[in-house]
Amino acid sequence: MDTAIEISELSVRFGDVQALKDVSFRFQGKSLGLLGPNGAGKSTLIRTLLGMIDPSQGRAKVLGIDCRSQRIALRKRVGYVPEKDCHIPGMTAADYVTLGGELAGMRRRDAIERAHEMIRFCGVGEARYRPVDGFSAGMKQRIKLAQALVHDPDLIFLDEPTNGLDPEGRILLLNVLRELHQQMGIRIVISSHLLRDVEYVCESVVVVKLGEIVREGTIADLKEISDRRWEMRVRGDLQRFNLALENRGVEIIKSTGEEIEVQTPSPGSDCILRSAEESACQIRRLQRRELRLEDAFMNTMNHGPEEDLRDDS
Amino acid sequence: MTIHNLGYERWSGELRQRRLRWLPMVRYHVNLALKRKVIWLILLLSIVPALGFAGMIYMSSDSAREGSPLETAMVSGAQIEEFASLSSATPTKNSPVDFVIGRMFRNRQESVNRPKTMEEKYWFITTHGLFLFLLWPQSFIVMLVASAVGAGLIAQDIRSNALEIYLTKPITPLDYVTGKLCVVTIFILLTTFLPAMIVFGVAAASWQGYLSVAWPVIPLLFGACLIASLVNGVVILGLSSMAKSARYAAVIWFSLGFVSSATAKVLQEVGNDKIWSFLSYRNNFLYLFVRIFEIDLSFIPGEDPMEFSIAIPISILGGFLLISALIMRRTIRAVEAG
Numbered sequence: 288m289d290t291a292i293e294i295s296e297l298s299v300r301f302g303d304v305q306a307l308k309d310v311s312f313r314f315q316g317k318s319l320g321l322l323g324p325n326g327a328g329k330s331t332l333i334r335t336l337l338g339m340i341d342p343s344q345g346r347a348k349v350l351g352i353d354c355r356s357q358r359i360a361l362r363k364r365v366g367y368v369p370e371k372d373c374h375i376p377g378m379t380a381a382d383y384v385t386l387g388g389e390l391a392g393m394r395r396r397d398a399i400e401r402a403h404e405m406i407r408f409c410g411v412g413e414a415r416y417r418p419v420d421g422f423s424a425g426m427k428q429r430i431k432l433a434q435a436l437v438h439d440p441d442l443i444f445l446d447e448p449t450n451g452l453d454p455e456g457r458i459l460l461l462n463v464l465r466e467l468h469q470q471m472g473i474r475i476v477i478s479s480h481l482l483r484d485v486e487y488v489c490e491s492v493v494v495v496k497l498g499e500i501v502r503e504g505t506i507a508d509l510k511e512i513s514d515r516r517w518e519m520r521v522r523g524d525l526q527r528f529n530l531a532l533e534n535r536g537v538e539i540i541k542s543t544g545e546e547i548e549v550q551t552p553s554p555g556s557d558c559i560l561r562s563a564e565e566s567a568c569q570i571r572r573l574q575r576r577e578l579r580l581e582d583a584f585m586n587t588m589n590h591g592p593e594e595d596l597r598d599d600s
Numbered sequence: 601m602t603i604h605n606l607g608y609e610r611w612s613g614e615l616r617q618r619r620l621r622w623l624p625m626v627r628y629h630v631n632l633a634l635k636r637k638v639i640w641l642i643l644l645l646s647i648v649p650a651l652g653f654a655g656m657i658y659m660s661s662d663s664a665r666e667g668s669p670l671e672t673a674m675v676s677g678a679q680i681e682e683f684a685s686l687s688s689a690t691p692t693k694n695s696p697v698d699f700v701i702g703r704m705f706r707n708r709q710e711s712v713n714r715p716k717t718m719e720e721k722y723w724f725i726t727t728h729g730l731f732l733f734l735l736w737p738q739s740f741i742v743m744l745v746a747s748a749v750g751a752g753l754i755a756q757d758i759r760s761n762a763l764e765i766y767l768t769k770p771i772t773p774l775d776y777v778t779g780k781l782c783v784v785t786i787f788i789l790l791t792t793f794l795p796a797m798i799v800f801g802v803a804a805a806s807w808q809g810y811l812s813v814a815w816p817v818i819p820l821l822f823g824a825c826l827i828a829s830l831v832n833g834v835v836i837l838g839l840s841s842m843a844k845s846a847r848y849a850a851v852i853w854f855s856l857g858f859v860s861s862a863t864a865k866v867l868q869e870v871g872n873d874k875i876w877s878f879l880s881y882r883n884n885f886l887y888l889f890v891r892i893f894e895i896d897l898s899f900i901p902g903e904d905p906m907e908f909s910i911a912i913p914i915s916i917l918g919g920f921l922l923i924s925a926l927i928m929r930r931t932i933r934a935v936e937a938g
Contacts, residue, residue: 362770375760390769
């Protein structure tokens, strides 16, 4: 599959604030999740990729198109679903989506036909002649998706797409997004705080922290770490046991009394058992720690990049 | 029965390379504006002065047949002083157009320096003078329509975050502003050029030979209306981009129009210096039009002759344009940066 996003040493500065710092990554998959706390630089990254912000350094290409010098060509091939409610006061849903299509370069007749298809696809067909102002949060979210899809883009950027949605609306939207990239081949980049949503839709993630990418890889890669994460209950000389673990390259993640959580340098528990034998400790319980994306994310946020998954992939 | 696929389907059409990428915006916004009753009210209001003028012109054609003093004077090749003397007659004794033209012409023979013959002078007054006399009261309507249409054009986009959507479509910020400006321009032209053309049409139908002599005023008229539309459009869009509220933009707009005029008038009286009149936003348009139509300022009731350089109103209005453009640029950059 060809490269969807290619960024090299990208920096964005707003006055004294360094919003993005030497960001480099390449995304070749179908769906990417951008993770990071508030102010990490996710939205700035998306806006830069859309050509709205000029980078102070470095370059970015989306679908092989330069984000700075070929903005118009780029925006014809991408769609954008912003985080906030976006509508034109007084305009009906049908007109709103049709206008999006016409601005993208579609003929009026094509835009009208396609707008109705997209509104129906996004599940707001019944309300297409109503002004968007009066829509519920879920309907507004779907109409934003419809306007992003109307010109049939090859890639869509979605900024917090499930914000403010009820559980049912959230699942509907996530299923639509899955269908888009799994069956229709439309690539998706989602920026979200809701890690479950990202996990549900995306294959890969990029974790952004303070304007830098601290981890990237597939979700499977991120969760693969759970093969090396163990939690146990130990009796005996814990100090000796911990020392023995450290000598074997085992990282102690958490130690509260007899409860210890560790990460081994390689899959398997051999080094833990040997350390227990060496320190004459009893292991009363030993089990693999199941990691969710939240754990991997929190781990990255708290400890920074523990390993470079880029090398693995 | 046709079976429709309700799932997503890829679109096989081709996206066009448009030069006027902003054109769809204009159509949608004009349609949106025309759905508002207040816009129709202003459009109707804008025609009222023109209908008044048209009525006077129509009646003057009747008067001419009956031997109106002005027409008779013109036909008999009267001297310019005789035209001036007509103005002292009470309007009830003459046709309304005699009164209007006479008033415009009263003691201002020196203002019509360009035309040579008596007939030329008459036509000059009924073309250039007539339309300047018409456009000046229309400036109030321009303030109203610019406010009703333009004050919310960018402000509402900021408030409803539509600006963010526009800026991620294949259009440049300049396309966006051009589209919005076009919307305001269309409505200002509808309230200036259209009424003027109604008057022109009625004059051409009522006065023999008018069309063949007066047609050169049409490009001048269009130019003046276009300048008024573009400058007012850019300024109201600049104000609109300053805030999320259309009301806020409208209040500043009316302050600019009316408070600046009042301030200029007061300072003019206190300082006894005509230069203060340039403080008035609207006066600068008047001074510009006076030069466009090559007519003395004294044609306008309440205005006295004044020597001034055309560079002054151009510079002042240019300053407004520049400031408005900078405000819009700053707003758009801020939205782009998030």
